[in-house]
Every structure is written in C-alpha cells, then in structure tokens.
Amino acid sequence: MAKNFRSLGEDVWKTRIERINLEFFVFTYGSLVVQLIKDFEDFDSVNKQLDKIGYNMGVRLIDDFLARTHIKSPTCRDFKAVAEILAKVGFKMYLNIVPTVLSSDNSKCVLQIDDNPFDLNVELSPEMIAGGLWYSNFYCGLIRGALEMVQLSVNVTFLSDVLRGDDTTSLQIDLLKVIDEQVPEGDE
Amino acid sequence: MSSGRNSGLTTDSKLARKAATPSSLEKNINRKRGGEVSLNSFAFLFSEIILYSQNRVLGIQDLEQKLGEIGYRVGIRVYELTMLRERVIKRETRVINVLLYINSVVWKFLFGKPADSLEKSTENKDEYMITDNEPLLSKFISVPKEMASFSPCSFVAGIVEAILDSCQCPARVTAHTVPVDGKPHRTVILMKIDKSVLAREERLDTSK
Numbered sequence: 119m120a121k122n123f124r125s126l127g128e129d130v131w132k133t134r135i136e137r138i139n140l141e142f143f144v145f146t147y148g149s150l151v152v153q154l155i156k157d158f159e160d161f162d163s164v165n166k167q168l169d170k171i172g173y174n175m176g177v178r179l180i181d182d183f184l185a186r187t188h189i190k191s192p193t194c195r196d197f198k199a200v201a202e203i204l205a206k207v208g209f210k211m212y213l214n215i216v217p218t219v220l221s222s223d224n225s226k227c228v229l230q231i232d233d234n235p236f237d238l239n240v241e242l243s244p245e246m247i248a249g250g251l252w253y254s255n256f257y258c259g260l261i262r263g264a265l266e267m268v269q270l271s272v273n274v275t276f277l278s279d280v281l282r283g284d285d286t287t288s289l290q291i292d293l294l295k296v297i298d299e300q301v302p303e304g305d306e
Numbered sequence: 307m308s309s310g311r312n313s314g315l316t317t318d319s320k321l322a323r324k325a326a327t328p329s330s331l332e333k334n335i336n337r338k339r340g341g342e343v344s345l346n347s348f349a350f351l352f353s354e355i356i357l358y359s360q361n362r363v364l365g366i367q368d369l370e371q372k373l374g375e376i377g378y379r380v381g382i383r384v385y386e387l388t389m390l391r392e393r394v395i396k397r398e399t400r401v402i403n404v405l406l407y408i409n410s411v412v413w414k415f416l417f418g419k420p421a422d423s424l425e426k427s428t429e430n431k432d433e434y435m436i437t438d439n440e441p442l443l444s445k446f447i448s449v450p451k452e453m454a455s456f457s458p459c460s461f462v463a464g465i466v467e468a469i470l471d472s473c474q475c476p477a478r479v480t481a482h483t484v485p486v487d488g489k490p491h492r493t494v495i496l497m498k499i500d501k502s503v504l505a506r507e508e509r510l511d512t513s514k
Binding site: 131135136137138139140141142143145146147148149150152153157167171174175178179182211212213214235238239240241 | 329330333338341342343344345346347348350351352354355357358362375376377379380383384387415416417418442
C-alpha cells in the first residue's frame with residue numbers, strides 16, 4: 119500500500135498540478151514572517167499567528183486535496199495510513215517534497231522534513247532562536263486544520279528545526295480523538 | 307557541499323554548530339533553480355496574506371499599501387537573485403533598460419512568461435505601464451463589488467517598486483485592474499518615475 123501512495127503523489131504532481139516558481143513562493147512566505155515579526159512584539163505571538171494562518175489554509179486546502187486525489191475514506195483505515203497519505207501525497211502535491219514518516223503508530227507519528235523548502239536562504243538571528251521562533255510553524259496549523267475537516271482532531275508540534283541549529287527538521291502529530299460525525303439538525 | 311559540513315565538527319552547543327554550517331551566502335545560488343511548488347499552495351498563502359492584512363487596515367488604499375510593503379521585500383530578493391543569475395554584474399542606469407528587465411526577466415522568473423506589454427504613457431512623460439492580461443495572482447481571486455477598486459496585484463506593484471528602487475530609479479508604483487472583453491483580470495502596473503530620475507535621463511541623453 120505504501121508504494122501506491124508514493125506513486126499516487128507523483129502522479130497527481132505530474133499531471134494535475136499547476137505550478138509556480140518555488141523561490142518566489144518562499145520569498146513571499148519569508149516576507150509574511152517578517153511582517154508578523156514587525157506587527158507583534160514577541161515571537162510567541164508570531165508562532166501563534168503563523169499557526170492560525172496555517173489553520174485557515176488547511177481548512178480549505180483539504181477540499182482541494184480530496185477533489186484532486188479522489189482518496190476515499192476507506193483508504194484511511196487507520197492513523198498510520200493517514201500519516202502516509204499526508205507525507206507521500208499531501209506534501210508531494212503542494213510542496214513537491216516527501217517527508218519521512220518516523221515511528222508512526224495509531225495515535226501519533228513523527229514526520230521528518232528533509233530539505234524543507236521554506237529554509238531556502240533563511241537564517242535566524244540569535245534573538246529569534248532565543249525568543250523561540252519556529253519559522254515554519256504554519257505547518258502545524260495547516261495539518262491540524264486539514265485533518266480536522268476529515269474528523270481527526272490532532273495536535274501538531276515542532277520537535278526540531280534545522281534553522282534553530284538542530285540536525286533535522288521534524289514535527290510530531292498526536293491524534294487526540296476521532297470526531298463523531300454529526301448530522302446537522304434538521305438534516306435528514 | 308553538505309558532506310563537508312558533517313565531517314569533523316561535532317559540538318554540543320547548537321549555536322556553535324549553527325555557526326559552523328555554511329551561511330546562505332556560501333551556498334550555490336542555482337541550488338533550487340527551476341524548483342516549483344503547486345500554484346494552489348501559493349494561492350492559499352496569498353489569500354491568507356490578504357486576509358491578515360485586511361484585518362489590520364481601515365481602507366482599500368491602506369490594504370494595497372500593506373500588500374505592497376510585503377511585496378517590496380520579495381522584490382529586493384527577486385532582483386538580487388535574477389541579477390546574479392543573469393550574470394550581468396552591472397547596474398542598469400537607463401530607465402528603459404530597467405523596465406525591459408522587469409518586463410522580461412523578472413516577469414519570467416515570477417510567472418513563467420514575459421508581461422504582455424510595456425508602454426510609455428502618451429499623456430505624461432514620467433509614466434510607464436506594464437500590462438498583464440491574466441495575472442497569475444488574481445487567478446483564484448474574485449474581488450467583491452464593494453471593493454471594486456482593489457487590485458490584488460498591489461503585491462506585484464510592491465515587487466516592481468523594490469526593483470526600481472534597487473536600480474536607483476525611484477518611482478511610485480500602483481496596480482489597477484482594467485478588464486477588457488474576455489480578460490476580466492487584466493492588470494496594469496502603473497509606474498510614475500521620480501522627477502530626479504527624469505532629470506538624470508535628460509543629462510545622460512545630452513552628454514552622449
């Protein structure tokens with residue numbers, strides 16, 4: 119099954135995706151982060167705002183994702199499969215990278231993002247590192263938002279970031295609960 | 307390149323290790339050349355940038371200015387990168403050359419195609435216009451009626467302004483949506499060149 123996800127990701131990326139210059143995209147994200155740092159006093163708020171921006175994106179991105187990949191719910195039998203799809207199809211089709219899924223079980227997983235595109239030409243100042251800025255924190259909100267829309271309540275946190283002097287960039291996804299599907303009132 | 311980074315240096319302090327890794331300036335500028343991401347990712351990000359900016363301003367003009375500000379920082383970097391890659395290590399001094407550079411090289415870098423036209427205004431001699439019939443940025447954006455004067459391409463105007471500034475041709479740059487039949491998003495980037503630049507142009511013309 120794992121192989122299928124990889125080829126599905128490749129296939130979608132090659133045939134169904136319009137593209138834009140990576141560097142332009144990365145510069146734009148960087149400029150947004152600079153704007154947030156200017157607008158907010160502390161890096162904690164910047165992290166929060168990035169998370170919020172990611173969340174808003176994720177909530178809408180999932181529709182686009184499902185429409186393009188035609189993945190149906192039985193494919194996501196368990197959380198392990200969800201993690202595989204996230205890494206091999208999701209990341210592939212939106213950012214053209216495939217993070218490595220480390221240690222996944224049915225309640226949590228760790229994604230290691232090698233070659234995070236957002237790191238391109240970015241260096242953090244010592245104040246930013248000391249202040250606790252997670253430069254790519256919008257990933258957290260994005261994954262949380264997208265999975266919430268498919269009934270999975272998760273918590274996403276960064277474990278390490280190359281920009282902060284760590285060896286790798288990785289984040290952890292904890293499954294909190296599967297949200298019950300509720301039929302809206304008055305809807306038969 | 308990366309193999310040299312990992313060999314030899316092992317230290318407990320993260321900051322020390324960070325200092326030991328090559329800085330961005332030492333990396334090859336062509337490393338990610340031609341890299342691509344999904345246009346949708348960009349569209350989602352851009353829509354969030356607009357939303358975020360909109361929540362922090364009062365009017366349409368402020369919003370356009372704020373977008374321009376974010377674009378400005380992108381422009382500085384785009385200019386440096388494209389200039390280095392073009393291997394033209396000289397600064398353009400003539401306005402027309404700078405404009406041609408934006409029209410072709412920069413547009414191609416940003417949107418994968420040159421802009422549709424570059425014109426000089428017939429009414430005002432300090433005004434130039436770059437037209438894009440289908441701006442990539444506006445593709446997924448529908449501007450509500452009550453904000454009809456807003457152009458999402460103010461972001462691009464910011465980029466252009468940064469490049470003109472970098473070339474010592476300061477100008478006031480604005481974006482205007484000017485639809486024509488079949489091209490609802492057609493956008494004109496209007497550049498009003500600073501007086502000092504025009505005076506310099508005249509001097510250069512006569513000294514030739």
